[in-house]
Amino acid sequence: MWWKILIFILMCWVIVMAFLTPAPQQMIGEASRIFYFHVPQAWVSVVAFLWSMIFSIKYLRRNELADDDAALAAAQLGLVFCFLATVTGSLFAKVTWQSFWNWDPRETSIFILLLIYGAYFALRSAIEDPERKAKLAAVYSIFAFITVPFLIFVVPRVMPSLHPSDSIVDKSGKIAMSGDTMMVFFPSLIAFTMLFFWMFTVARRVLGKERRYLEES
Amino acid sequence: MPTTSIGLMTKLLAVLKKDLRCEFRTRYALNAILLFGVTTLTVVSFSIGQKSLQPAVYAALLWIILFFSAMSGLAQVFIREEETKTATVLKLTADPTAIYLGKLLFNLILLLILEIIIAPLFLVFTDAVVSEPLLFILILFLGAVSLAGATTLIAAIISKAGVKNALFAVLAFPILLPLLIGAIKATTAVFSTRASGFASISGEIQLLFGYAVVMITASLLLFEFVWDE
Numbered sequence: 001m002w003w004k005i006l007i008f009i010l011m012c013w014v015i016v017m018a019f020l021t022p023a024p025q026q027m028i029g030e031a032s033r034i035f036y037f038h039v040p041q042a043w044v045s046v047v048a049f050l051w052s053m054i055f056s057i058k059y060l061r062r063n064e065l066a067d068d069d070a071a072l073a074a075a076q077l078g079l080v081f082c083f084l085a086t087v088t089g090s091l092f093a094k095v096t097w098q099s100f101w102n103w104d105p106r107e108t109s110i111f112i113l114l115l116i117y118g119a120y121f122a123l124r125s126a127i128e129d130p131e132r133k134a135k136l137a138a139v140y141s142i143f144a145f146i147t148v149p150f151l152i153f154v155v156p157r158v159m160p161s162l163h164p165s166d167s168i169v170d171k172s173g174k175i176a177m178s179g180d181t182m183m184v185f186f187p188s189l190i191a192f193t194m195l196f197f198w199m200f201t202v203a204r205r206v207l208g209k210e211r212r213y214l215e216e217s
Numbered sequence: 218m219p220t221t222s223i224g225l226m227t228k229l230l231a232v233l234k235k236d237l238r239c240e241f242r243t244r245y246a247l248n249a250i251l252l253f254g255v256t257t258l259t260v261v262s263f264s265i266g267q268k269s270l271q272p273a274v275y276a277a278l279l280w281i282i283l284f285f286s287a288m289s290g291l292a293q294v295f296i297r298e299e300e301t302k303t304a305t306v307l308k309l310t311a312d313p314t315a316i317y318l319g320k321l322l323f324n325l326i327l328l329l330i331l332e333i334i335i336a337p338l339f340l341v342f343t344d345a346v347v348s349e350p351l352l353f354i355l356i357l358f359l360g361a362v363s364l365a366g367a368t369t370l371i372a373a374i375i376s377k378a379g380v381k382n383a384l385f386a387v388l389a390f391p392i393l394l395p396l397l398i399g400a401i402k403a404t405t406a407v408f409s410t411r412a413s414g415f416a417s418i419s420g421e422i423q424l425l426f427g428y429a430v431v432m433i434t435a436s437l438l439l440f441e442f443v444w445d446e
Binding site for chain 2: 060112115116118119122123126127128132135136138139140142143144146147150151
């Protein structure tokens with residue numbers, strides 16, 4: 001229970017302080033406050049993907065449908081956060097780069113992540129039998145995750161990045177944020193990650209109950 | 218049951234030979250792939266007309282043709298087993314590794330035939346000029362290996378998912394994207410008139426090679442779970 005209260009306090013802190021502290025990027029101005037929400041969302045969408053893959057591996061090892069519920073729950077939440085990150089990023093791009101979409105490397109990778117999530121759900125919806133569905137979806141999830149390092153290597157070669165490359169970590173690897181920014185950004189990162197894991201436990205329980213209900217009836 | 222390397226090789230070739238023979242009797246997959254390739258090539262050629270385009274556009278068009286032609290027929294090698302209900306018998310006679318490698322080689326042969334026919338036709342129908350023929354062949358070959366390596370497992374998933382052929386391209390595309398980007402970049406360099414040799418595309422070649430190795434290894438590990446389902 002205590003950590004749900006902590007999420008609440010952290011979220012309130014982030015929402016209030018994101019608007020009270022000076023904007024994180026003076027050059028961009030007030031619009032750069034979206035940084036406090038956009039970056040954690042993108043981070044969570046990747047964590048969720050990783051989490052889903054871990055439970056997929058677990059499912060293949062132990063063959064228990066409960067692990068598949070967890071993998072599905074993580075993927076569902078990941079899709080929501082991926083969508084939010086895409087939309088907030090697109091709005092931010094309109095303000096700073098004058099267009100909603102321009103195939104910046106990070107825009108490309110988040111778009112591919114959306115496509116992979118989409119393909120994962122398309123595959124699941126195509127199969128009736130729960131065991132077969134779980135197994136094939138798990139294999140696909142692992143197979144898709146393996147390609148991610150290639151994307152990180154290959155995509156920046158197509159287009160130069162418009163993303164501010166030194167907003168979080170500068171070229172020498174040190175954290176390049178002012179104290180005020182850090183005081184909001186890191187709580188936000190923690191709050192969003194905890195929020196994901198909380199939603200994950202709830203979604204997993206719901207999916208498990210649903211599955212058992214269908215099995216009984 | 219331990220398998221010796223000689224046993225694996227024999228079984229692998231037996232699976233390949235059986236698939237080639239089945240294919241030769243009906244020629245369904247080959248016809249589908251080749252005719253799809255020729256049709257899209259014709260559409261591309263008509264829409265370009267007399268115009269001469271940038272090398273990057275030619276490279277993209279060539280790989281779009283190859284990608285969608287491959288998508289139209291590569292799943293057939295597993296779908297056939299499900300349609301004729303021979304998957305169980307095959308399961309009894311050979312281990313998953315041999316089956317996967319046999320099917321992979323079969324798909325690779327299909328892709329190479331496709332490329333041998335489509336690539337020269339593409340050069341004839343459009344104004345694209347190859348400045349480095351040997352590098353072009355290397356890129357096409359590595360592209361075929363990567364394409365076959367990544368799609369054979371997806372083909373197995375599709376066949377087990379109740380032959381949902383429409384899903385094949387949807388599932389394969391996000392996984393194939395690094396390969397397609399790399400291959401298109403390398404082909405662009407080969408199509409441009411001022412070629413600078415192997416050094417200019419060595420990064421892409423490494424990418425294609427690494428991608429093929431990783432995807433085939435991952436498929437070998439994961440294939441068992443799909444096949445023994």
